[in-house]
Amino acid sequence: MILLGKRGLVKPPVGKLIGTALRRCRDAEVVWEERTEIDLAQPLSPRESAGWGLRVNQEGRSGWTWANLEDSPENLLERAVHDAKTSSKDSILFSHGLPFTGHSVVPDVIEPEPHVYRLSKLVDRLRFLMPSIIPGRALSIGASLLIQKMCLITRAGEQYGQRIVYTINVKANEGLPLSTQLVASRLRESPADILMSLAWRSAHSEEIKSAPEGFQASVFTEDATGAILRDMVKDHFDASNFLKEPEKAAPWGETWLHEDITIMDDGTLSSGPGSGPFDGEGIKKRPVSLVQSGVVHHHIADRYHAKQLGVDAAGLAVRDWGKPPRPGYSNLAMVPGDQTLGELARKIGNGVILDFLAPCDAPREHGEFCRVAQIAFRVQNGRPTHRLEPFLVRGRFTDILGKGLLGVGAERLWNLRCFTPPVATAGVICEPLPSGLTVNDERCGSWW
Secondary structure: OOOOOOOOOOOOOHHHHHHHHHHHOOEEEEEEEEEEEEEOOOOOOOEEEEEEEEEEEEOOEEEEEEEOOOOOHHHHHHHHHHHHHOOOOEOOOOOOOOOOOOOOOOOOOOOHHHHHHHHHHHHHHHHHHHHHHOOOOOEEEEEEEEEEEEEEEEOOEEEEEEEEEEEEEEEEOOOOOOEEEEEEOOOOOOOHHHHHHHHHHHOOOOOEEOOOOEEEEEEEOHHHHHHHHHHHHHHHOEHHHHOOOHHHOOOOOOEOOOOOOOEEEOOOOOOOOOOOOEOOOOOEOOOEEEEEOOEEOOOEOOHHHHHHHOOOOOOOEEOOOOOOOEEOOOOEEEOOOOEOHHHHHHHHOOEEEEEEEEOEOOOOOOOEEEEEEEEEEEEEOOEEEEEEOOEEEEEEHHHHHHHOEEEEEOOOEEEOOEEEOOEEEEEEEEEOOOOOOOEOOOOOOOOO
């Protein structure tokens, strides 16, 4: 029986699996993972998961399988080889470009108790301070802890990595929508960012009016900027989405956005929820410029998609639990500017401030951004005056962050896996919510 928990990873027979697989297949890769999720409401009942997977290159085809740690190496190998024989996907060499280590260094075991204690202390501070900051509103707090551990084995050797991610959600139980979220791998002692976000979102909310319609100058707060980045990267930079439709890809090497826009995937940021020593295929993480001064420098591709594109892999692969690698970012970061949020609001004069933008199923054209503005404010003469009822906001990525960009803010905040500043843009289109529209939840994702 495999034991999980405080003792850390209990190693399955990976040596036997990789050795047998390499004798039968052209190349092979073994991954084994452990994940512990702790809800602060029930800290003594953690949810623990463990498993291992095998990816093979069998006669030039890629095969994959995943199982509990109790499953035998023979079973994994047979299933992976069978998957390769029925697959139409070309394979790659899994150890290509990886430094040979010859030995592995296992990191110190993460004991969850100190992290649970630190998280509970922060939540206690929030509960004490919130009634003073947000009077008259009933707010609930949810908090959790995620501990991820992964070992990747190829013919080049073994690599171990681990990380811890804190999540805090604050939301109103009734009445006007009000919420904020913190997702980070480093927890500050002060809840200032959360309290400031709540205070900002509750301000100017005594008066609520319908949103203006048509083209409106706008300011995207830090959270709203993160929303547009996530959608833009998914549509125009993720190779798995545009490989069969290359016209959707952001044009490599060309000026596509405003010169003040620089966007990176940076898996080395100390507080980033996606930071770690290596990506889902063992490549060391480093800052990678997707857009540099408006010019498209890189697309997001794992080794398979990088081979299809004819470029080098840059550590831009992630692994969902129990799945093979796919293209994905660690932490999206936009380089800040030098203007305050107030200066950006004064720059647009009259318009809207977009804050919390939720994904939805509204139809949209290729290259278009479209979300529900659940929290937004009217700006008149450079100052927010009142809150707006939810409405639909849309505009082209190349207009909002391209020719229409008016300025980039100096302050950056974490929102999901994005570290972004506010931006001001010449305009977006505001529309009433259509009937039957579905608003979707958006989560950080727990991929490695």
